[in-house]
Amino acid sequence: MFTLAEENYLKAIYHLEKESKSGVSTNAIAVKLNTQPSSVTDMVQKLAHKKVLSYQKYKGSFLTKEGKKIATNVIRKHRLWEVFLVEKLKFQWDEVHEIAEQLEHIKSEELIKRLDAFLDHPDFDPHGDPIPDENGNIKPTEKKLLSELQKDQRGICVGVKESSSQFLQYLDTRNIGIGTTIKVVDKEEFDDSMTIQVGETQLHITDKIAHNLYINTN
Amino acid sequence: MFTLAEENYLKAIYHLEKESKSGVSTNAIAVKLNTQPSSVTDMVQKLAHKKVLSYQKYKGSFLTKEGKKIATNVIRKHRLWEVFLVEKLKFQWDEVHEIAEQLEHIKSEELIKRLDAFLDHPDFDPHGDPIPDENGNIKPTEKKLLSELQKDQRGICVGVKESSSQFLQYLDTRNIGIGTTIKVVDKEEFDDSMTIQVGETQLHITDKIAHNLYINTN
DNA sequence: TTTAATTTTTAGTCTTGTCTAAACTTATGG
DNA sequence: CCATAAGTTTAGACAAGACTAAAAATTAAA
Numbered sequence: 352m353f354t355l356a357e358e359n360y361l362k363a364i365y366h367l368e369k370e371s372k373s374g375v376s377t378n379a380i381a382v383k384l385n386t387q388p389s390s391v392t393d394m395v396q397k398l399a400h401k402k403v404l405s406y407q408k409y410k411g412s413f414l415t416k417e418g419k420k421i422a423t424n425v426i427r428k429h430r431l432w433e434v435f436l437v438e439k440l441k442f443q444w445d446e447v448h449e450i451a452e453q454l455e456h457i458k459s460e461e462l463i464k465r466l467d468a469f470l471d472h473p474d475f476d477p478h479g480d481p482i483p484d485e486n487g488n489i490k491p492t493e494k495k496l497l498s499e500l501q502k503d504q505r506g507i508c509v510g511v512k513e514s515s516s517q518f519l520q521y522l523d524t525r526n527i528g529i530g531t532t533i534k535v536v537d538k539e540e541f542d543d544s545m546t547i548q549v550g551e552t553q554l555h556i557t558d559k560i561a562h563n564l565y566i567n568t569n
Numbered sequence: 570m571f572t573l574a575e576e577n578y579l580k581a582i583y584h585l586e587k588e589s590k591s592g593v594s595t596n597a598i599a600v601k602l603n604t605q606p607s608s609v610t611d612m613v614q615k616l617a618h619k620k621v622l623s624y625q626k627y628k629g630s631f632l633t634k635e636g637k638k639i640a641t642n643v644i645r646k647h648r649l650w651e652v653f654l655v656e657k658l659k660f661q662w663d664e665v666h667e668i669a670e671q672l673e674h675i676k677s678e679e680l681i682k683r684l685d686a687f688l689d690h691p692d693f694d695p696h697g698d699p700i701p702d703e704n705g706n707i708k709p710t711e712k713k714l715l716s717e718l719q720k721d722q723r724g725i726c727v728g729v730k731e732s733s734s735q736f737l738q739y740l741d742t743r744n745i746g747i748g749t750t751i752k753v754v755d756k757e758e759f760d761d762s763m764t765i766q767v768g769e770t771q772l773h774i775t776d777k778i779a780h781n782l783y784i785n786t787n
Numbered sequence: 788t789t790t791a792a793t794t795t796t797t798a799g800t801c802t803t804g805t806c807t808a809a810a811c812t813t814a815t816g817g
Numbered sequence: 818c819c820a821t822a823a824g825t826t827t828a829g830a831c832a833a834g835a836c837t838a839a840a841a842a843t844t845a846a847a
Contacts, residue, residue: 356804377825390805392826397803409812409825440683450677457671465658574834595795608835610796615833627795627842 353403355456358425359384360394361403364414365422374411423487429455430476430483431466437477437529438470444477444529445514477529479510479565493569497533498543498561505534506566513563522564525554533566571621573674576643577602578612579621582632583640592629641705647673648694648701649684655695655747656688662695662747663732695747697728697783711787715751716761716779723752724784731781740782743772751784 353361363383367375377395381388399406403418414422432454436447464485467473474490475481483489494509508531511518522528527549534548543558571579581601585593595613599606617624621636632640650672654665682703685691692708693699701707712727726749729736740746745767752766761776 354803378823386804387806388825389807389827393804396826436680440680440687442679442683446679450675450680453675453677454672457668459668459671461660461664462654462658462668465660469658572833596793604834605836606795607797607837611834614796 352458353421356394357398357401358421358456360391360398361414361418361422362425362429364404364412365419365426368413374407374413376411380412420487423483423489425455427483427485427487428457428463430480431463431470431473433476433478434470434473434482435466438473443516444511444519445516447477475509475529475567477510478514479508479529479567493567494565495568496562497535497545497547497564497566498558500535500566500568502535502538504568505532506568507532508564509567510565511563512565518563521560526550527564533564570676571639574612575616575619576639576674578609578616579632579636579640580643580647582622582630583637583644586631592625592631594629598630638705641701641707643673645701645703645705646675646681648698649681649688649691651694651696652688652691652700653684656691661734662729662737663734665695693727693747693785695728696732697726697747697785711785712783713786714780715753715763715765715782715784716776718753718784718786720753720756722786723750724786725750726782727785728783729781730783736781739778744768745782751782 360380363380364375367379367383371379377388377391380386380391380395384391395404395406395412398404398418399412402415403421404412404414406412429451432451433447436442436450437444442450473482475492479494481489481492481494492509493506495506496512500506508527508529510529511522527533531549535545536548536553537546539545543561544556545561546553546555548554578598581598582593585597585601589597595606595609598604598609598613602609613622613624613630616622616636617630620633621639622630622632624630647669650669651665654660654668655662660668691700693710697712699707699710699712713724714730718724726745726747728747729740745751749767753763754766754771755764757763761779762774763779764771764773766772
């Protein structure tokens, strides 16, 4: 069994690993978790001993298969809870992260299984990030920025890049949310603005908006 | 802000206070929390310092107004989560306690406010215990054992006294659950068995069953 | 009311996870 | 290629919350 602190380290290292491609540096972990590098050294040594990551002095760490499994499981829980908070409890997209940080550590496999079913086995969280399955597999996502779509392409809104309240409210008043189908009706090369179809209505949006909306084009 | 351990102490003391009427003994707390009395002494001194309980050496502890408020708030969260687990995630009545023990410590007032609304402001948890409101007020309950009802009296099932799997399954197969209206059709003085009306059907039950079902006769 | 049993507290220790300060590696630049 | 900077680790300390063993207070019994 892993403690709350251990789970947070594994999660942080998992995220950092995807960006660095090589071993994750002690400093990077410290920055991510808002701790001192010396604390990180202690913890990675402990986690290495527990076989969930491999660590060499001065060379950084990377997760073992076992470590990845634990990390993705925590991420799975986090994202499922985020879906719950937004879909069922009607939180805004940007209000849920802190609460999910706590909920992700609740220990009960059965709980997550049932929550997943209750939410109808969602594939993405409210930020458009994919939800790993029980085995830690993450479906390769076709997530793109709306600005990358071509004329006449369509997709489903799966999340936002920036999540300020103003932006989310902008989207809300225009009936754009998770699961909304968006079609690019026209694209203006000059200023990168575009006309999109949302439900019955057409909408003209600036490049700034288009650069902050994630679309799944599967 | 209070730690998980502190919240658990306050909750335990709150429950014990209702039974003892005088100060709660150090030993009683230790038994309830499965710790050593010496650990309890340390903690109650700390909590006394924080003004959430008053404590006198060798005389036991009792909660201050502030302490009661925190305790009832934790209990409120616990019971709301239990309702969620049973009503929404379809857990059995007896499977939810451990999970709710964890969920009750999630910190977010907004979360509980929304969860309460999502569950339609329930008054009782799946065990028939009343859910305190935001201010810690607990509605005086008319909860009785089914065995205490008279012929022709009716009420709503609000919980169980014993919660073994067998008993819960017995109830399930007979369509008795939280919220089920039960009417006493006939009562046999000789062996305390009774005939009850559940929905369309009548049912003959033994005294053992009647002694383990809580009914709200409001 | 004096002794014995019980309960409670104190003192000292341990583990987890953190910190600071100092020492040590590795990387960088002249 | 050596000196310095940057990053990392070690050593020692601390707070929270628990434990054991021993001392002290209270209660019960003779």
